[in-house]
Amino acid sequence: MTVRPYDTRFMKMALALAERGLGQVAPNPAVGCVIVQEGPDGPRVVGRGFTQAGGRPHAETEALKRAGDLARGATAYVSLEPCSHHGKTGPCADALMEAGVARVVGAIADPNPEVAGRGFARLQAAGIDVTENVCAADAQFLNQGFFLTMSERRPLVTLKIASSLDGRTATHEGQSKWITGEASRARGHLLRATHDAIMVGSATAIVDDPELTCRLPGLGERSPIRIVADGRLRLPLTSKLVREAHKAPLWILTLPNGDSARRSAFEECGAVLIDVEPGDGGLMDMRAALGQISARGVTRVLVEGGARLAASLMRDRLVDRIEWFQAAKLIGGDGYPAIAGLGIKHVDGAPSFVLREVLRAGPDTVSSYVRSA
Numbered sequence: 001m002t003v004r005p006y007d008t009r010f011m012k013m014a015l016a017l018a019e020r021g022l023g024q025v026a027p028n029p030a031v032g033c034v035i036v037q038e039g040p041d042g043p044r045v046v047g048r049g050f051t052q053a054g055g056r057p058h059a060e061t062e063a064l065k066r067a068g069d070l071a072r073g074a075t076a077y078v079s080l081e082p083c084s085h086h087g088k089t090g091p092c093a094d095a096l097m098e099a100g101v102a103r104v105v106g107a108i109a110d111p112n113p114e115v116a117g118r119g120f121a122r123l124q125a126a127g128i129d130v131t132e133n134v135c136a137a138d139a140q141f142l143n144q145g146f147f148l149t150m151s152e153r154r155p156l157v158t159l160k161i162a163s164s165l166d167g168r169t170a171t172h173e174g175q176s177k178w179i180t181g182e183a184s185r186a187r188g189h190l191l192r193a194t195h196d197a198i199m200v201g202s203a204t205a206i207v208d209d210p211e212l213t214c215r216l217p218g219l220g221e222r223s224p225i226r227i228v229a230d231g232r233l234r235l236p237l238t239s240k241l242v243r244e245a246h247k248a249p250l251w252i253l254t255l256p257n258g259d260s261a262r263r264s265a266f267e268e269c270g271a272v273l274i275d276v277e278p279g280d281g282g283l284m285d286m287r288a289a290l291g292q293i294s295a296r297g298v299t300r301v302l303v304e305g306g307a308r309l310a311a312s313l314m315r316d317r318l319v320d321r322i323e324w325f326q327a328a329k330l331i332g333g334d335g336y337p338a339i340a341g342l343g344i345k346h347v348d349g350a351p352s353f354v355l356r357e358v359l360r361a362g363p364d365t366v367s368s369y370v371r372s373a
């Protein structure tokens with residue numbers, strides 16, 4: 001195993017490339033690969049690639065294609081262990097071997113049981129110098145959706161909230177347009193683009209009548225799957241979500257045994273109904289709901305409201321990240337809260353998060369939190 005002083009630098013480059021695939025590659029992980037030749041003048045990048053939309057080609061294939069003959073004797077930096085299984089094409093470990101790569105630096109092992117260390121082992125057996133665990137924590141964070149899919153059969157859940165400084169999302173009259181500003185909204189759309197699906201509760205879908213598409217210049221085609229948690233099929237057939245179900249996929253999570261005529265009406269509009277078993281209190285069991293979403297290939301879900309959906313996910317400890325957009329405005333205690341009642345008696349029992357980053361978005365702040373371990 002060799003270590004070079006610039007290993008971290010090129011792995012960060014591979015991670016930045018990988019990030020471009022987020023929201024595009026599910027159920028596959030988003031991987032980046034950088035191929036570097038060491039010459040007398042120092043290291044030189046000869047090929048770069050990342051997992052393509054739909055999950056194929058893999059990052060290594062893309063980078064090798066660009067490097068061509070320059071891959072011989074080079075080092076490949078990969079943000080995830082190269083695969084060892086035969087999928088739609090041959091294993092990436094073999095492609096790296098055949099291209100004559102001399103060294104592979106990997107960030108983290110692939111948790112897919114079909115790979116799980118076999119990719120690295122295969123490379124080592126072929127005499128390739130393998131270095132593991134370079135920027136492992138960053139690589140895990142980047143593909144947390146894929147890791148959770150493998151370990152818990154559920155997607156990563158990011159909760160997005162846009163509120164006043166005092167955590168209110170609307171006035172007592174229900175007026176909410178617009179609490180946060182233009183820059184926050186643009187960033188919100190970027191969040192949509194990096195998730196595979198956006199989920200809202202039925203109350204939000206009814207009151208706001210949102211489109212839930214991604215409207216950023218140039219990112220229009222990245223619109224994720226729209227999911228409505230609607231146990232009792234209350235969503236109007238005339239809502240924008242239903243009317244546009246043929247343009248972007250619409251999945252409705254609902255309790256089984258709903259009115260069959262109403263179910264068919266939704267299906268005729270192009271919506272996909274997903275039955276979710278009830279949990280305590282007859283409401284949909286959210287872990288089961290996420291399991292269903294995961295089984296359909298979604299690895300990253302952005303939850304955009306409302307207060308009750310956020311609370312039920314929070315109560316079941318299913319929120320992995322929070323992106324909290326806060327305007328410097330006060331609405332007061334008569335406004336609507338961002339999160340409905342959690343029934344917490346002691347602060348010790350409150351869901352708690354770790355602050356990762358704070359950004360300014362025009363007059364607002366965006367705080368990114370991750371669940372505390």
Ligand code: AOF
Pocket residue numbers: 027028029030031032050051055056057058059060080081082083086087088089092110112115
């Ligand atoms: C890599 N490079 O860029 C990605 C990998 O269905 P397939 O054949 O595309 O294989 C999917 C699996 O490949 C996926 O579950 C994960 O283990 C791995 N993803 N591997 O070498 C890549 N995206």
Ligand code: ZN
Pocket residue numbers: 058060082083084091092093
């Ligand atoms: Zn591969």
